[in-house]
Amino acid sequence: MSAPADAEPTEADRRRWARYLVEERAEGLVYQKLADRRSGEERQILQSLADAERRHEQHWLDLLGSEPSRLPSAGLRSRLLGWMAGHFGWIFVLVLAQSAEARSPYDTESYATPAMRADEKIHYEVVRGLAARGRRRLSGSFRAAVFGANDGLVSNLALVLGIGATGVSSSFVLFSGIAGLLAGALSMGAGEFVSVRSQRELLASTEANEDAALSAGDLDIDENELALVYRARGMDQAEALARSRRIIAAAQEGVRRSATGPIRAHAPSNDHELIGSDWTAALSSFLLFSSGAIVPVLPWIFGLQGLTAILVALLLVGVALLATGAAVGILSGGPPLRRALRQLAIGFGAAAITYALGLVFGVGAV
Incomplete structure (x- = not known):
């Protein structure tokens, strides 16, 4: 599509151009911030993306004639990405930027040039490639971290709720939770170390x-x-x-x-890079399982008892499960809400089973 040859731009056109202008400026700032935090080829690629966004920005400035005295605010997504680019990991920001690049308004914008429409499609592929490269680097340790945290949350919640439902004292529930934390963290760390080390040795034998x-x-x-x-x-x-x-x-x-x-x-082959370090995976599993497993125990650590402690534990773990599920969804490119709800359902389902068993057996069986 091309711009109307003789049509005089309307006030609505100018407002739309101003909105495009601030969005391009915001997106360029995101890529510039990310480029400033990288080096080598990745820095060059991100810098080129920032330069391209500035070219798009200049196109709308030329159509407007000059910088408008009043500009609309950038969209919430663009402002959020700009803030996150300076505070969060670059892979996380790129995954969100990839989603933003997938929805270009220029496909139906008559005043956008064919080059701009092509640029937006190319930007999506470039950002997707960078995000995929980052995911490959992250996959080994990230897998251990997410699984460790989730296992800690679910297993220790199920443990303390099952024990608590039997009617035992709060100190016994607390002791059980701490014991479950240490046993699970050590088991996860050792298991992850053996798993990753075995994979690396198998790869080495077949290179x-x-x-x-x-x-x-x-x-x-x-x-x-x-x-x-x-x-x-x-x-x-x-x-x-x-x-x-x-x-x-x-x-x-x-x-x-x-x-x-x-x-x-x-x-x-970059298979070793994809699998990750055995020590890193083991340490991540140990620390993340511990950080997850401590959450269900917090109410008893701070002196809560009975049903109050159980409800607070459910609230804290529910928030944590939603957060880990959403993070997995974002980094894998899937729907965050669906992944978050799935994590919540699995965790609460396991806890409900053990809590029911605790009620059935009661304090007399302990």
Whole structure:
């Protein structure tokens, strides 16, 4: 679409341009703040996005003729992103910015240029790529952190409510909660360490090496098994044979490959980066399980008893479950409210079962 050739802009047009102007200015500020906190390639990409938003801003300024004396406020989402860009992790902000970039008003705006409409579509893909890169870095430790916190919340809530429903003393409920916290945190930390360490060792045992190529100079250039190495790595027969012949020819001519830079059949694997560090995962699980498991115990720590303590515990854990569920939804690109409600339903469901069992058995069974 293009702007009307002869139509005189209306006051409604000018108000709309002013709104676009402040939104572009706000979005440019978000990317600029994120760029200032990064380095290397990521900084350059974010800086380019900020520059593009300034070009869009200038387009609306040119149409308006000058800076209006009064401008509307930027939308709540843009203002919130601007604040978060200076205070929160950049991955979290990028995930929200990705959602914002997906809804461009320029597709139906006659005064927007085709380049601007194309820019907005490209921006969405760029932000999505940056967010995906950040998620890959975060996935190992974040997985352990979220699962640890959620397990702590749910398991210890179920424990203290089940124990509390039997009618035992508040000190016994408190002791049970602290014991559950320590036992669960140690178990989670140890289990996560073993799990991640095992995954890394399995990957290390299956990584390709170039030992076969070191003997390439002694192979027959026409009849050799080096091609089988590359076929085992996924190449087709013709490509594997062509590569093996190049390596053998180079070796026989006296060219020796550097041990620090082997040529691989595929790009270097980043599976280790995706899995994360075993110690980081274990520590995250321990600390996050503890931080989650302490929440249901807080009412008894502060001296509350009986039904009052149970209701306060349910309130505190409910808020925490909603927060962790929403965070998972935002970072995974899913609907935050749905994830939050799912977490709440699972946690309260487990607590309801143990509380009912506590009521059935009563104090006499303790």
